Amino acid sequence: MKKLVNRPEDVVRESLQGLGAAHPDLVEVHLDPHYVVRAGAPVAGKVGLVSGGGSGHEPMHAGYVGRGMLDGACPGEVFTSPTPDQIYECTKRVSSGRGVVHIVKNYTGDVMNFEMAAEMAQGEGIEIRSVVINDDVAVEDSLYTAGRRGVGATVLAEKLAGARAEAGGSLEEVADVVRKVNDHARSMGMALTSCIVPAVGKPTFDIGDDEMEIGIGIHGEPGRQRMKLEPADQIVDRLLEPILDDLGARPGERVLAFVNGMGGTPTIELYVVYRRVAERLRQRGLTIERSLVGSYITSLEMAGCSITILRLDDELVSLWDAPVVTPGLRWGA
Amino acid sequence: MKKLVNRPEDVVRESLQGLGAAHPDLVEVHLDPHYVVRAGAPVAGKVGLVSGGGSGHEPMHAGYVGRGMLDGACPGEVFTSPTPDQIYECTKRVSSGRGVVHIVKNYTGDVMNFEMAAEMAQGEGIEIRSVVINDDVAVEDSLYTAGRRGVGATVLAEKLAGARAEAGGSLEEVADVVRKVNDHARSMGMALTSCIVPAVGKPTFDIGDDEMEIGIGIHGEPGRQRMKLEPADQIVDRLLEPILDDLGARPGERVLAFVNGMGGTPTIELYVVYRRVAERLRQRGLTIERSLVGSYITSLEMAGCSITILRLDDELVSLWDAPVVTPGLRWGA
Amino acid sequence: MGGIVLDCERNLRWLERLAGLLAEQAGPLTELDAAIGDADHGINMERGFNAVKERVLAQAAGKDLGTVLKQVGTTLVSTVGGAGGPLYGTFFLRMGQSADGKSELDARELRDALAAGVEGVRQRGRAQPGEKTMLDALVPALEALDAALAAGSDNRAAWEAAARAAEEGSRATVPMLARKGRASYLGERSIGHQDPGATSSALLIRSLAEVVG
Amino acid sequence: MGGIVLDCERNLRWLERLAGLLAEQAGPLTELDAAIGDADHGINMERGFNAVKERVLAQAAGKDLGTVLKQVGTTLVSTVGGAGGPLYGTFFLRMGQSADGKSELDARELRDALAAGVEGVRQRGRAQPGEKTMLDALVPALEALDAALAAGSDNRAAWEAAARAAEEGSRATVPMLARKGRASYLGERSIGHQDPGATSSALLIRSLAEVVG
């Protein structure tokens, strides 16, 4: 297992300590239970915004704590949802009395743990709105499953709802932005290599030297199909078609195009991918009004990428452009 | 070769096209010869700042073109210095009459190609200052070699000199910032895995499952020694001691700590590394006044990290804090 | 049937045995989870039961059954995470509530405590048997226990039947299509693999069967 | 010795042969560079000589020797990059300047053109023989050529001696400690590997030896 770590059981804690040491101006790290809040939390008069999930997806979520994005993040063990007490403590810590929005990715564990934490917080008189993100078109939607997984749209929802909260939005308004992003965004990913969970010490899945997994999950969960490796342009087309079909975006619409690296894929390749995304969207008559290219929601050292397309309107564009100052995403201030 | 690319020979061009498509507000990409300039270049009345080198180190250099950093970048083929005509064309394009500073990493190829380009530009009446960066303590310095390699300090020099140029600094003042950064910064890197040059299609070096290379170069060049893999904290100590010894930093001094990922190492590990860096610097009586954690000068998909320590004074701190708006580094505006 | 089948001492032996089994089987459980999930089920359960040993079992002297089981539940909720944490946490919380204040359980009371735990899992996870989850071990176990007790089996035999039913139930998840939890995202590709949660649930019933009597 | 040893047609045959050799040896040259450099020397040289074929050789009809060689030089400078680009570019530029305006070279003129090219490499790279670079093939080749010509050998034999000296020179780089270029960063670890630039330089001399006479 080739990783820059000490003992596998200490990875999450030590990485959080590093984050806290590197960005004391932006975040405050609390251990046992683990959570990260914006420096100076709670912000008086502001709706709180909290997210969380398993670790291993950095910079998500703890790297998105700061002005204009999250008030708090709850990192679980690697690829394991956080526990209700983490979420509850974090929620209490960022609550300024105007309520707290929970952004929850659609995994059974996340949903149940956030649900229990919300019950506990509500018991203390904190109003909670939980919005579940489920943007991954790789999973065939069905009444008979737990639904779709939450992936790339989470990053966009955290940024956009964070801007609404920063601008003084009400609990319902902030939750509405999360809902809107979830409704208007679709994603799909692929992997060239597996990730290795530190405590496991070996690859989550085996994959041939000439194979790729299309529709991979952010925990290395299998996707739509295993197939022979293809050139980047064809891979992009395989990801983009289901996204656009499902999104039902029509010619003339404006979108945000988000090309995400899975952790082990270098920037030079992400821009090769972005080139084709831009070309295809143009061919479909869509206008890329904003873009994001980088490794923002990762799966440890997995090589691969995901694409997220978000339909934009004026509200979302102005929320996107609002200042954000976090360890992982920063502009405008 | 597991990469998100089309034909290996098109990687550099297509990645540049993607960069241009993603950031039309920030950069303008020119092909044949390849160079990237700040949107709207040249900036009237401003000293130009140009860097360049082989591709494969993204976001360096093209990702650092924009306000407060580079005016132009010249990407060569993967791991191959750019050619004089690229550098010459780029230099002409960003020149506003106040002269142009070339930031050159200390590799024979880079030095010779920039030298030829500078001769050509000077022949056209453009005043050039070339400053060579050579901060890598992995290479024993000796009169009998080409000296030390240029690595992490390059990113810092581009940011800091870019701020001085943006603030109206003269040709000599901007070149002086580059020289100062080079004098006051030292770096060392390590690798867990090899990179794969696309045109070669297989790893540059072989390395055992339980081995690491200490003192690796950013092109996968061998370093000080091949040894058994160790816990992150010990690896940090191996990199940091030679850096601090060579830097001669004394207790009470202020530094910038830069933990850099080599391309295939995820953020969670970089913060584990940063944690130990902060701990050791504290033990040595040094104050970390600024930090940078992320994959800023990479070697394709190589897993590993490098550490750069820069001694700070008030001038450098204020240049660091100045706004920067580029695809790869952004804050304050 | 009127005798005591679980007392404080046996309860601790059960939980220690379960902790031991989960530590021993952590690797295989995680392997099962790697195939149709995210490769953490064994690690999570082992971490949770290590905390149970430290925080609950080491301090259990003099505490009644209900208190200990509820503490196991809250400890699992706050240390396991994922789907397993709330589900196993709820299982033990509900079992503890059912045994509230008691230091000994007879056959009926233990059966009711188990039933309360299983019902908690069902409510928390909103799943049904046949959806390739923990319930596919727990529900058959409860049914086999009830049938055996109704048929007049002694406690050892009845719990042996329950443990076998849980084990068969966990093996019977192999051909199932997952409809709940992370594995459901796989659709058809979830078929052909044994469910990790059902497998750990069978260990839970087996270890309990070993101590009752 | 007064005869013509290189004319326009032979010059083109040389450059085409060299381009062919570099394409054929691109893999091995890159392997050598992987050991003590950055694994690109063969790729770079092949890319440069492909451009030479397209941009220079395909349009060379009617052009004198000097013009063609200078065009080879500028093409290499603008397509090879790295250390190889300026060094080989300078080599051909200087050779072309030495042959300026000529369409035929006699033995002395060709020797002088080679010497001018080698001197260009020496100046551009500020290196000496013995530092594990191209010069360790080029300088012995020039010395062997001079010695053979002084001893009265015929052209074929003299150039054969030069080619052998270049090849021996490139092999002699194996035990050397690199003192220039990327390999010098390795210090002691550069010992035991053959220098890629010296190896490609030996191909240059060998291909030239094949056409003169």
Ligand SMILES: Nc1ncnc2c1ncn2[C@@H]1O[C@H](COP(=O)(O)OP(=O)(O)O)[C@@H](O)[C@H]1O
């Ligand atoms: N809704 C549910 N109801 C009952 N059991 C469930 C449900 N969802 C998941 N499970 C069980 O949880 C197990 C996975 O647990 P674990 O790996 O610890 O959590 P996660 O899936 O969050 O990583 C599955 O094998 C399944 O038995």
Ligand SMILES: Nc1ncnc2c1ncn2[C@@H]1O[C@H](COP(=O)(O)OP(=O)(O)O)[C@@H](O)[C@H]1O
């Ligand atoms: N200063 C120098 N003088 C002469 N030859 C040199 C010098 N530096 C490097 N070389 C030659 O260049 C070769 C490497 O070329 P190449 O791989 O194309 O460039 P780079 O090192 O920039 O990748 C070396 O093998 C060596 O022969």
Ligand SMILES: [Mg+2]
């Ligand atoms: Mg999990």
Ligand SMILES: [Mg+2]
């Ligand atoms: Mg090179």
Ligand SMILES: [Mg+2]
């Ligand atoms: Mg799991």
Ligand SMILES: [Mg+2]
């Ligand atoms: Mg090379």
